[in-house]
Amino acid sequence: MAPPRPIDGTLLKQGAEAHVYKSTFLLPTVPCLIKVRPTKPYRHATLDMRLTKHRCVSEARLLNRCRSMGVLCPAVYFVDEKRGEIIMEWIEGPSVRDFLHSHLDGASDPDKEQNSIDVQLDSLMEAIGQTIGKLHDIDIIHGDLTTSNIMLKRRGNSGSMPEAQQTGPALAITEESFSDFDVVLIDFGLGQVSNSDEDKAVDLYVLERAFLSTHPRATRLFNIILDSYKRNCLGSAVVLRRLQEVRLRGRKKSMIG
Ligand SMILES: Nc1ncnc2c1ncn2[C@@H]1O[C@H](COP(=O)(O)OP(=O)(O)O)[C@@H](O)[C@H]1O
Ligand SMILES: [Mg+2]
Known part of the structure; x- marks a missing residue:
């Protein structure tokens, strides 16, 4: 597993499965959301890496599949499966x-x-x-x-x-x-x-x-x-x-x- 990198952004939520940050992508005027799956120290390292990678790739694939089929969801900008990171479009609006x-x-x-x-x-x-x-x-x-x-x-x-x-x-x-x-x-x-x-x-x-x-x-x-x-x-x-x-x-x- 690649070591976690310091994220330049505002931490919005620190859940059990993911840490979510608001940041910008490429340009300071383009907001994005970074979703990072942190490593779980209690899990076997190899298993942890596989699971993190799998979940990260699976989420990004589902987002892409939705978008290509006309279901609105955030666009995926970048996936770093080794770090368990997805960078995606920032959705401006309330839940x-x-x-x-x-x-x-x-x-x-x-x-x-x-x-x-x-x-x-x-x-x-x-x-x-x-x-x-x-x-x-x-x-x-x-x-x-x-x-x-x-x-x-x-x-x-x-x-x-x-x-x-x-x-x-x-x-x-x-x-x-x-x-x-x-x-x-x-x-x-x-x-x-x-x-x-x-x-x-x-x-x-x-x-x-x-x-x-x-x-x-x-x-x-x-x-x-x-x-x-x-x-x-x-x-x-x-x-x-x-x-x-x-x-x-x-x-x-x-x-x-
Ligand atoms: N693409 C996005 N744009 C804006 N806010 C987002 C986006 N994705 C997530 N969020 C905010 O971050 C929160 C946590 O993200 P989410 O993907 O739901 O992770 P979790 O698995 O921790 O619930 C969401 O409830 C929402 O408020
Ligand atoms: Mg959620």
Whole structure:
């Protein structure tokens, strides 16, 4: 395994599987994200190297496959499999998680035109259902479909941005129409290529759990996602039937403890 290099960037997240930095790529005006899989000292060195390499290459391949098939995700700029590093396009925008919090929590604000926000939220959920439908139609299982791993990117954003914006607070979508945003999937670290209906159903189940735990009002929104998935994914009928079984298993499991 190549020794880790010092990363010139801001550490955003130090998870068990990956450290994630915001940095720039080639030009100071092009922001990027560097995802590094750190070595695990408790693992056998050769095994650790193989696993790190495998996961890094697998994630980069899935990202490339998605993009080439029209599912929006970050472009891969550079992969250093020996160091377990992926350098990718920086997605400027909030995660669906932050987005739902800011918009659903503000729901009681009488100054907001709630009806128009609701209609726009619905169309955003439609777009998420469509994206996941497309992903499953090309036989990619995301593996960790949470609301943090779905981002909203401002349309027409080439990736570079004015200096002042780079250090600004996390984006909240305020005045603009939600339809100015694209749904972008990130974090394919647990993803795989599979045509199994069971795998696809589990993907949806993970998202369902994430939605319901993100916000109490999100139940209605998740149903719009499923409805859109049903209309936009060729194999949806079988997957949605399977989802019922996965839910039952999940319930039994939580009853047993
Ligand atoms: N391409 C990207 N552009 C902007 N932010 C990103 C990007 N990829 C990841 N992030 C941010 O970093 C966080 C962690 O990255 P992620 O790939 O999800 O790793 P983990 O496996 O640790 O969840 C994400 O939740 C998101 O906030
Ligand atoms: Mg993640």
